[in-house]
Amino acid sequence: MNRVLVTGGSGYVGTHLIAALLRAGRSVRATVRSTAREADLRAAVRRGDADDTGLEIVAADLTADDGWAAAVAGCDEVHHVASPFPFVQPEDPDELIVPAREGTLRVLRAAREAGARRVVLTSSFAAIGYTPKPGAEFTEADWTDPDTPGLAPYPRSKAIAERAAWDLMERDGGDTELVVVNPTFILGPALTIDLGSSTQLIKAMLDGTMNVAPRQRFGVVDVRDVADLHIRAMARPEAAGKRFLAVSDGPALSFLEVAGILRRRLGPLAARVPTQEVPGNEPPRPVIHNDRARDELGWSPRPAETTIVQTAESLRDLVLGGRAGLLPRLEPRVLGALGEEVPERRLKMAERLLEWDGGHLRQEGKLLGLLPLRERGGRLHVGDTALLAVPSLCAFLQRLVVHEADAAERARQLGRLLVRGVKAVLERPLDLLRHASRSIGFRVSGGCRPVAVHAESPWRRFGFPCPATRELRFLPGLKAGVSTKEVR
Incomplete structure (x- = not known):
């Protein structure tokens, strides 16, 4: 045929x-x-x-x-x-x-x-x-x-x-x-x-x-x-x-x-x-x-x-609450450590979303790339949530994806953390992204210096004001994952 x-x-x-x-x-x-x-x-x-x-x-x-x-x-x-x-x-x-x-x-x-x-x-x-x-x-x-x-x-x-x-x-x-x-x-x-x-x-x-x-x-x-x-x-x-x-x-x-x-x-x-x-x-x-x-x-x-x-x-x-293109693995033991009980159907949904590649990251990268982070005492902070490293940030995003609450509530939860927690850009963003790449599973290439930008928050669509702060943005590459570049 x-x-x-x-x-x-x-x-x-x-x-x-x-x-x-x-x-x-x-x-x-x-x-x-x-x-x-x-x-x-x-x-x-x-x-x-x-x-x-x-x-x-x-x-x-x-x-x-x-x-x-x-x-x-x-x-x-x-x-x-x-x-x-x-x-x-x-x-x-x-x-x-x-x-x-x-x-x-x-x-x-x-x-x-x-x-x-x-x-x-x-x-x-x-x-x-x-x-x-x-x-x-x-x-x-x-x-x-x-x-x-x-x-x-x-x-x-x-x-x-x-x-x-x-x-x-x-x-x-x-x-x-x-x-x-x-x-x-x-x-x-x-x-x-x-x-x-x-x-x-x-x-x-x-x-x-x-x-x-x-x-x-x-x-x-x-x-x-x-x-x-x-x-x-x-x-x-x-x-x-x-x-x-x-x-x-x-x-x-x-x-x-x-x-x-x-x-x-x-x-x-x-x-x-x-x-x-x-x-x-x-x-x-x-x-x-x-x-x-x-x-x-x-x-x-x-x-x-x-x-x-x-x-x-x-x-x-897939869109409003499923920002899973940035996630590493969705293992029950990892999510269990966060106190989450994940229904099997949500795990299957998230696993399918993990098939997204660098092309999806070009769009989905806005989420992680616009997360305003703060370094204090060797730890990353997003609002009141202390994140030991970027893998923990990814785990935090997992919670938002697989949680049974509705998408709007997940957006409000993340929006509150973003608005409260943002004051400065990390001093060494390329090292951070290299560290992130090991957990996310995408190669980091190129060079970068700290960039101060005032960017439109992707959460404005959910009714949250754009924080007037410096934000670190990374732009994923076309094929192999993540490239970093200056944003003017």
């Missing part, structure tokens, strides 16, 4: 799709913009309970022709998942529209020229339901009009890119078939800290960044069900030439209703979710049908509430 190509392999949908294909015994080739992300992608796939030995990773960028012919070569099946998504809408819509359209056409042409049997394209409900209509009832027959007054660049780009894909394949597709999947608001467990746009919004609700809910209504679909629908759309002959809406059963939800689900099901973890909506007129509640996917492909999505809760739990473990 030939390889399956998945574009955008390191993205939210891409990682879940790759994991699902590998679990099904398929050999997968995935494209990423840069092979520097290979280790991150493999770790994410393993977190998805898949063996990554059947995964090949190649570099190909949607904005350039280079690499696409080689990426598609030998692949009968192509899942085109990659697409630009800005967290800030550009002033010039063409900054988003042109790459989305041209990138899609570039992949389709490469697939056609390689003789691929079928391409399954990830589009969006944004290409279907962003033009108002009476009753706000939507099926695959509907299209967003790119000329709708006030339409944002993102839905315009999705509608234009999908139209261009259908036009190309109808005009010059050869024997290659096209199927399109149109997901609504995608949620579900995160396999990587590089979050999708929708999970970023749930994270913002949980950490208090979103203190007032936008007045919107939307359908929800689980990322695992989107991956499953892709696989079904590729396998079933009758899917050729069709669109399939991906949405959970039940009514569309508002952000305020999502917040209510989180508060009801997760208790203290959801203490910061918004309780009010932005003032304004009540928007229509769309009715979005998934009958075609259910009836023709046998697709059965998870309930929206289950997906929402599991998204939040994933963020708690």
Whole structure:
């Protein structure tokens, strides 16, 4: 059986799709913009309970022709998942529209020229339901009009890119078939800290960044069900030439209703979710049908509430409270010495997070790198907690990760210690980091002198003020772990 190509392999949908294909015994080739992300992608796939030995990773960028012919070569099946998504809408819509359209056409042409049997394209409900209509009832027959007054660049780009894909394949597709999947608001467990746009919004609700809910209504679909629908759309002959809406059963939800689900099901973890909506007129509640996917492909999505809760739990473990990329070992005897009883499931979660490599440390290094430390009497101090050495600091971080308390409480605990305990920079940071490397398991290279900086505390997002103090920051290296350098 030939390889399956998945574009955008390191993205939210891409990682879940790759994991699902590998679990099904398929050999997968995935494209990423840069092979520097290979280790991150493999770790994410393993977190998805898949063996990554059947995964090949190649570099190909949607904005350039280079690499696409080689990426598609030998692949009968192509899942085109990659697409630009800005967290800030550009002033010039063409900054988003042109790459989305041209990138899609570039992949389709490469697939056609390689003789691929079928391409399954990830589009969006944004290409279907962003033009108002009476009753706000939507099926695959509907299209967003790119000329709708006030339409944002993102839905315009999705509608234009999908139209261009259908036009190309109808005009010059050869024997290659096209199927399109149109997901609504995608949620579900995160396999990587590089979050999708929708999970970023749930994270913002949980950490208090979103203190007032936008007045919107939307359908929800689980990322695992989107991956499953892709696989079904590729396998079933009758899917050729069709669109399939991906949405959970039940009514569309508002952000305020999502917040209510989180508060009801997760208790203290959801203490910061918004309780009010932005003032304004009540928007229509769309009715979005998934009958075609259910009836023709046998697709059965998870309930929206289950997906929402599991998204939040994933963020708690992986992002909000799971800073385990910095930890050495998680051994019960070590944690037992700290007075912690660690449930087995938390140990397993932490052990999986230990697979993070130097690529994750580039992001997670902010936590340890911004910990303001003080040297007194040969000991390191963080607030009132005396730490005999950096291994003890790592053990302290372990306690925050594996403790059963909710993530917000762990953040408050650490935040209080940071704010109270910080006055000076260690005099010999390179020696400290070399000592740390022996316990953390990453090589330290380069030279460093004490650096005085005023840095934004990573805990500001949890509501703590940034301490006005000198802080020692280290920047992890690209491959072998930790490099130290001056921060100006």
